[in-house]
Amino acid sequence: MGYRAENLFRLLKAAAPTLLGVLGVFLLAAPVRLFEGFAPTPIIPLVIVFFWSVYGPDYLPPLSVFFIGLLQDLLTGGPLGLWPAVYLVTQFIVMSQRAYFLGREQKVVWIGFAFAALGAGLILWLVMSLMSGELLPLRFLMLQLAATAAIYPLFGAVFGELHRRVLVEV
Amino acid sequence: MEFLGQDRREGLGRKAHSRFVLVLLILVSVLLLLSSLYSAQASVFKKAREGVMDVASPVLSLFSGPISYVNGVAGSVGDYFNVMEQNKALREENAELRQWMNEALELRETIEVYEALQGYVAPPEAQPISAFVIGESNDAFARSMIVNAGRANNVEVGQAVVDENGLVGRIVEAGGGASRVLLLTDIQSRIPVYVEGANVEGILVGNTRAQPVISFTASADDLEPEPGQRVLTSGAGGALPRGLPVGVVTGENRGDITVDLYANYARTRMVRVINYAFPVVDHVVGDEDAGDAEEADTDAAGVASELPAED
Structure with a gap:
């Protein structure tokens, strides 16, 4: 592998979580309607933010998180700044609890993620309710958060392998 | 998993735990949120x-191919289970529609006679622009879709979007x-509608639930809308053409009529954007003004485009 190619690969590795986040946002903006829309699309960027905030904050700097959120706002048509705030606050809280999560069993981390998702959902709901001037129905949000929490073990395992074997490369 | 979490400083961010940047960006996004609240149209x-x-639209178009395939496969699994019921329901509906078709044909003939009798000036024809849905916000609160037609296809803000069933939303x-x-279910959606038969005008208000509600603004008489009555766009405000089918009244929920x-x-896969030039109530009286009527119609296009979302 030439010097140039190696550099490119290194850059790609460094940017991989960010690119995955962007891909997750596109999935949220695509017309995925599994089972006639009864299965909500999981918020994969939230999984990515959580995962790399715990296991490799260097790989997902706050600026990346900010732009992932901003892209999501722009693509889904919500008020600008909503998703950056949700993701960044999640990152802040998760990073402050990082020492607890490191080295724990995946089951424990999963429960942690479920709580993080609930917290993120709460912020989202509060802001949107404030904006619309009434308490909004929670049903769809809860379904979506449940779907996101349900896919965490799978995505967590895949991201774990990616992070360990490709990105950190020990 | 013990390899996870060690800091090798190989990532994009060189400073691990850059709390300062993180807090700063949180503040930036909150400010952005506040400013976009007060100047959403900036x-x-x-x-x-x-x-x-x-x-993003080429990327989304690229995505939508395989996605619609997967959706189709997943959707058709459900269809196999109730194919008999669906068949029966469709046959009944077909029989009913045949009766309606006959009635419509008869009515068309009658109307043609009436139009020939009076000096009838037809309202400007709406010009539909066909488009495919390439994106959809899978968000708990924001309900919108992205279609692959834009200003290059004469799509403008404020135009109505319909599919084969009825009104989908507004650009x-x-x-x-x-x-x-x-979409009509978004919390920001406000569509002027009327209930057929009940003679009431109102505003259809989205609330992220599947069934939006009508909040009434004016009622001609005390007739209460009954379940099953049709809800159509009223054309009030001059943004959407009158008479686009929206839905049916289902009942009442805490004083509001649910639709x-x-x-x-x-x-919803394929939609039509209705490029509608709203007729202007201008001195179009009698035949001598027929020439002006043409002019008024061209004016109307301008007026309608200057009347975007008033919510």
Whole structure:
């Protein structure tokens, strides 16, 4: 592998979580309607933010998180700044609890993620309710958060392998 | 998993635990949120949205192929189970529709006679623009779709979007080659409607539930809307053409009339944007003004385009 190619690969590795986040946002903006829309699309960027905030904050700097959120706002048509705030606050809280999560069993981390998702959902709901001037129905949000929490073990395992074997490369 | 979490400083961010940047960016996004609340229509935000939509639309189109295939497979599994019921329901509906068709044909003939009798000037024809749904916000609170037609196809902000069932929503952002449709269920959606037969005008208000509600603004008499009555766009405010089918009244919920929409958002794939020139109530009296009527119609296009979202 030439010097140039190696550099490119290194850059790609460094940017991989960010690119995955962007891909997750596109999935949220695509017309995925599994089972006639009864299965909500999981918020994969939230999984990515959580995962790399715990296991490799260097790989997902706050600026990346900010732009992932901003892209999501722009693509889904919500008020600008909503998703950056949700993701960044999640990152802040998760990073402050990082020492607890490191080295724990995946089951424990999963429960942690479920709580993080609930917290993120709460912020989202509060802001949107404030904006619309009434308490909004929670049903769809809860379904979506449940779907996101349900896919965490799978995505967590895949991201774990990616992070360990490709990105950190020990 | 013990390898996870060690800091090798190989990532994009060189400073691990850069709390300062993180807190700063949180503040920036909160400020952004506040400013976008108070100036949602600011040209910077609008340009950013339209630009991103235009850039993203080829990617979304690329995505939508395989996605619609997967959706089709997953959807058809369910269809296999109730194919008999569906068949029966469709046959009944077909029989009913045949009767309606006959009645419609008869009525068309009658109307033609009436139109020939009086000096009838037809309202300007709406020109539909066909488009495919390439994006949809899978968000708990924001309900919108992205279609692959934009200003290049004469799509403008404020135009109505329909599919084969009825009204889908309204254009809120028009990019060069893609535009955003605000669905009727979004919390920001406000559509002037009337209930057929009950003679009441109102505003259809979205609340993220599947069934939006009508909040009444004016009632001609005390007739209460009954379940099953049709809800149509009223054309008030001059943004949408009158008479687009929206849904049926299903009942009452805490004083509001709930409406079951004709549009099935889980199946909306192809839509038509209605490029409608609103007729102007101008001195179009009698035959001698027939020439002016032409002129008024061209004016009307301008007026209608200057009347975007008033909510």
